[in-house]
Amino acid sequence: MYTVILKKNEEKRLLAGHPWVYANEVSKIEGKDTQGSIARVTDFQGRLVGYGFINHASKIIVRILTRDEVIIDEDFFYKRIKSSNDYRVHLGYDNNYRVIFGESDLLPGLIVDKYGEYLSMQVLSLGMEVRKEMLVRILVDIFKPKGIYERSDVPVRIKEGLKEVKQLLYGNVPERVEIIENGIKMQIDIINGQKTGYFLDQKENRDNLKYYVKDKDVLDCFCNIGGFSLCASKYQAKSVTAVDISEAAVKSVLTNAKLNGYTNITTIQADVFEQLRQYRAENRKFDVIILDPPAFIKAKDSLKNGYYGYRDLNTTALKLLKKGGFLITCSCSQPLTLNLFLEMLQESVLASKVYGRLVEVRSQGKDHAILIGTEESSYLKVAVIQVLDV
Structure with a gap:
């Protein structure tokens, strides 16, 4: 087993909850084992910090699994996975x-x-990669899925140090899988869809539309396969306009609308920025506008440009809202x-020359x-702003 000894005081962030050991925080490494194996991490004085996967090829040289003296075997992972699902x-x-x-x-x-009777799996660390067969075995035992992709x-x-890969790991996975989200039937594409097939992180936020859309004209920008649009229709929006640049996405919106018998959704295949500018030129207004764009900022070096992109988008949308x-x-x-x-939204309200309140x-x-002490696990922000009639 490798023993990774940290430089002085580098253990503080780890003890506060962050699970990554960076290579530049390491004083020395003792022992020998294979890459992806379990390594012991100690502070400079030799006191235990934790055990985790080691990978010399990564800037994150160790990913902490546990702070305790435990046996890390198949039973360890079984209990972790079962505990995650039980939660x-x-x-x-x-x-x-x-x-x-x-x-x-x-x-x-x-x-x-989990998508109905199927699982979609994504492996992002060497430690999990070398244990993939074991992980599939555990998932099959716990979930009894028809397929894992x-x-x-x-x-x-x-x-x-890994290659990108898409593959069937167990059973069979069809081209389309039907799920029920917020009481709405949806067909999603595990094999070729966005991320692992769909954006599950917005489920509760989509359902939250029930407070805002009844009898309203709704514009859903970057609609993807229609999660927000379908919820708006479910909660009795007067009309829903769903816009996305992807032809496949807008076709999926109509397919999913038909599945549920929704007839008030119109789709437009277009660049959202251009479509908003066109609405602005037409003086078209909406009661509710939803902006759920892809990530404009993938790394800190693109923060400035991405910030301006979000500000411009939100400023334009605010101008298209009815009082x-x-x-x-x-x-x-x-x-x-x-x-x-929130700072960006404040600037957007100012630039749009409306009076707004954060709802x-x-x-x-x-x-x-979100794992406390690990800012990387916190990424999605959603705000509701009302344009006041002043």
Whole structure:
């Protein structure tokens, strides 16, 4: 077993809850083992900090699994995975949810989503990669799924010395899987859809539309396959306009609307920024506008440009709202902190020359809980702003 000895005082962040040991925090490494194996981490004085996966090829040289002296074997992972699922079941999750959210479930580098009778799995660390067969075996035993599909087609794997991969791991997975979210039938694509198939982190935020959309004209920007649009229709919106640049996405919105018998949804395949500018030129107004864009900021070096992108988008949307209307705006950019997000919205309100009030601030779903001390697990911000009739 490797023993990783930290430099003086480098253990403080780890003891506060952060699970990553960076290579530049290490004083020396003793012992020998294979990459992806379990390493012991100590402070400079030799006191135990924890045990975790080691990977010399990554800047994150160790991902902590536990702070305790325990045997890390298949039973260890079985109990961790079962505990993660038990937490979700206790909260009422059933048909579709995030089963494992990596570090937040003390399973660093592992994502598992449940879509009905199927599982979608994403492996982001070498330690999980070398245990993939064992993990599949555990998932099959706990969930008895019809199929498990791997969606590890993400660039972050390259930083771990791994290749991007998509593959069937167990059973069979069809091209389309039907789920029920917030009482709404939806067909999702595990094999080629966004992320692991769908954006489960917004489930509660989509259902929260029930407070804002009844008898209203709703504009859903970056609609993807229609999660927000369908909820707006369910909660008796007068009309819903769903806009996305993806042809496949807008087709999926109509398919899902038909599944539920919703007839008040219109789709537009267009660049959202251009479509908003067109509405502005037409002096078109809406009662509710939803902004759920892809991440504009993937790393801290793109923070400035991404910040301006969010500000411009929100400023334009605010100008398209009727008096008394609501803007429901989101950011999934992790480097854009909550404070920066709210600062950006304040600047947007000022630039749009409207009077606005912040109605509520929300976050990612409870199946995407945030590990305290680990800012990387906190990424989704949602705000509701009302334009006042002054």
